[in-house]
Structures are given as structure tokens and as C-alpha cells.
Amino acid sequence: MVSRDFIHHNTDRDTKAPQTIRDRDRRIPEKKFHRVSHFNPTGIALSAFSTGTNSAPIPIASGDFKNDCLMDIVVAKPGADNIALFLGSGEGTFAIQVKIPTGATSTSLSVAIGDLNNGNLLDIAVANSDVDNIGILFGYGNGTFASQITYSIEERSYPNFICVHDLNDDFRLDIIAPAKSRDYIAIYFSIGNRFFGNQLAYYTGYQSASSIVVVGDLNNDHILDIIVGNSNANYLSLYRGHGNGVFYGFIAYPLNGTGATSFVAITDLDNDARLEIIVADSGGDFIAVLL
Numbered sequence: 554m555v556s557r558d559f560i561h562h563n564t565d566r567d568t569k570a571p572q573t574i575r576d577r578d579r580r581i582p583e584k585k586f587h588r589v590s591h592f593n594p595t596g597i598a599l600s601a602f603s604t605g606t607n608s609a610p611i612p613i614a615s616g617d618f619k620n621d622c623l624m625d626i627v628v629a630k631p632g633a634d635n636i637a638l639f640l641g642s643g644e645g646t647f648a649i650q651v652k653i654p655t656g657a658t659s660t661s662l663s664v665a666i667g668d669l670n671n672g673n674l675l676d677i678a679v680a681n682s683d684v685d686n687i688g689i690l691f692g693y694g695n696g697t698f699a700s701q702i703t704y705s706i707e708e709r710s711y712p713n714f715i716c717v718h719d720l721n722d723d724f725r726l727d728i729i730a731p732a733k734s735r736d737y738i739a740i741y742f743s744i745g746n747r748f749f750g751n752q753l754a755y756y757t758g759y760q761s762a763s764s765i766v767v768v769g770d771l772n773n774d775h776i777l778d779i780i781v782g783n784s785n786a787n788y789l790s791l792y793r794g795h796g797n798g799v800f801y802g803f804i805a806y807p808l809n810g811t812g813a814t815s816f817v818a819i820t821d822l823d824n825d826a827r828l829e830i831i832v833a834d835s836g837g838d839f840i841a842v843l844l
């Protein structure tokens with residue numbers, strides 16, 4: 554078990570050679586869907602909705618994009634130049650997918666949803682890996698969206714994840730995405746009226762290949778902190794919030810794994826009002842819980 558206290562660590566000495574980061578991201582599911590028996594105690598048949606040949610769907614988010622009180626599903630499709638929106642019918646079925654363009658060769662690897670302009674309509678943020686940008690799709694509330702607005706990240710940064718949080722308590726959602734091959738996370742603060750400010754970069758460690766970002770208050774000071782999982786470093790990069798959207802420089806939180814963190818989640822597992830961190834290690838094929 555690792556101490557909850559933040560641990561300083563000189564990560565510049567971590568000289569582990571970068572692996573085939575992009576190949577890992579682009580890994581296409583080798584198996585097609587087979588019948589799923591897990592967590593299906595009622596025996597209800599699971600339904601499949603095609604996202605298109607070779608679209609290789611991965612991250613999924615859900616929300617009500619039509620304001621009809623029915624949940625819809627958004628799917629990133631790195632094998633296509635669009636993301637898919639499946640509109641819910643309320644009966645467990647979904648309409649044929651609506652394709653939302655994200656740009657030629659965009660290779661969208663992640664989606665996040667939220668009302669990014671405080672217009673009371675859900676919007677979508679997307680990480681377009683191969684064109685090194687994040688895209689924002691403002692929703693019209695009827696299942697359609699304005700044309701994508703993009704914010705560039707550094708060339709060959711290959712952002713592979715995106716999330717939205719209000720990092721500075723101004724009631725406007727901000728956007729965070731890892732610049733994976735450049736070893737930092739990019740933060741875009743909302744400045745209102747559908748616009749976001751210039752990118753702020755927080756270094757994640759030498760050749761760390763930052764890949765997953767989660768946000769929560771780890772030390773119970775009522776200020777959000779940022780946790781970054783790295784796909785090429787055996788530590789999490791933690792950023793303690795200072796308030797007003799300012800974060801201290803990263804602290805390495807050592808992991809006892811292979812350094813190939815593929816996912817991070819936080820939740821209070823033991824009801825002690827302190828968040829635990831759950832890490833998935835794709836190199837070692839295990840998950841770890843950090844108390």
C-alpha cells in the first residue's frame with residue numbers, strides 16, 4: 554500500500570525508452586462481440602448497434618442530446634473521421650447512428666460530454682489524435698451540432714483522452730487532454746461565450762506518455778486535484794490544486810506495476826470520505842487500488 558501523502562520524486566531520471574505509443578493507442582479490437590454473459594443476471598438479450606466497418610469504436614459517453622429525457626450514446630471511432638451519436642428511444646433501443654464529422658484522418662480516441670457554453674444544451678469534446686487537436690461540438694439540443702471548433706495541441710502530441718471539469722470554480726467547464734507523446738497535459742479554461750483560453754501545459758514527467766486524466770479532491774481541501782495515468786512510467790503524476798485553477802507542479806506517485814497505465818478511476822471505496830485511486834495496468838494485466 555502506498556502512503557496517501559504526496560511523494561516527491563525525480564522523474565527526469567526515468568529513462569525508460571518510449572514504446573510504440575501510437576501503436577498501442579491504435580490497437581484495434583481483435584475480437585468482435587460475442588455473447589456477453591457477465592452482469593446480465595436477468596438474461597435480457599444484449600443488443601448491438603453497428604458503428605460502421607473498421608470504425609473500431611472505443612470510448613463511450615452518454616447524455617441526453619435531444620432534450621427528450623432519453624439517454625443517448627456517443628462513441629469515438631478512431632477508424633473513421635467522425636464520432637457516432639446513437640439517439641435513445643427510451644425502450645433500450647437506439648436510432649441509427651448520427652455521424653458527427655471530426656475532420657479527415659482525425660482518429661478520434663476519446664469523447665467527453667458537458668454543457669461547454671452554459672447554454673443548457675449538451676456539447677461534446679473530442680480528442681483528435683492524429684491531427685493533434687481537441688474538437689468541440691456545440692449541441693443544438695435536437696441531436697445535431699454546430700461544425701467542430703478545434704484547438705491545436707503541439708504537433709505530434711497525439712492526444713488520446715479528453716475530459717471536462719470546472720477546474721477554477723467559475724461554473725464554466727474547462728477541458729483537459731493529455732499531449733501523450735509530448736509528456737504533458739493541456740488545459741483549456743473556458744472564458745465564456747463558447748471560447749476557451751490559450752493552452753496551459755503541465756509536465757507529466759520525462760517520457761511518461763501521459764494518457765489518462767481524472768480530476769477529484771484527493772486531499773480533502775475542497776480544491777480539485779488532477780491525477781494523470783502514464784502509459785510509459787511507473788507512477789501517477791499528481792497535481793495538487795492551489796485554487797482558482799492553479800496547480801502545483803507534478804508529484805510522482807509511485808506504482809508497483811509495469812508502467813503501462815491504461816486507465817485510472819477515483820472513488821471512495823471504503824466510505825471513509827477519502828478517495829481511492831484505481832489503476833489499470835495493461836502491461837501487467839491487473840488493476841491496483843491505492844488507498
Ligand SMILES: [Ca+2]
Nearest residue numbers: 668669672674
Ligand atoms: Ca451547450
Ligand SMILES: [Ca+2]
Nearest residue numbers: 719720721725
Ligand atoms: Ca471553469
Ligand SMILES: [Ca+2]
Nearest residue numbers: 770771772776
Ligand atoms: Ca484537493
Ligand SMILES: [Ca+2]
Nearest residue numbers: 821823825827
Ligand atoms: Ca475511501
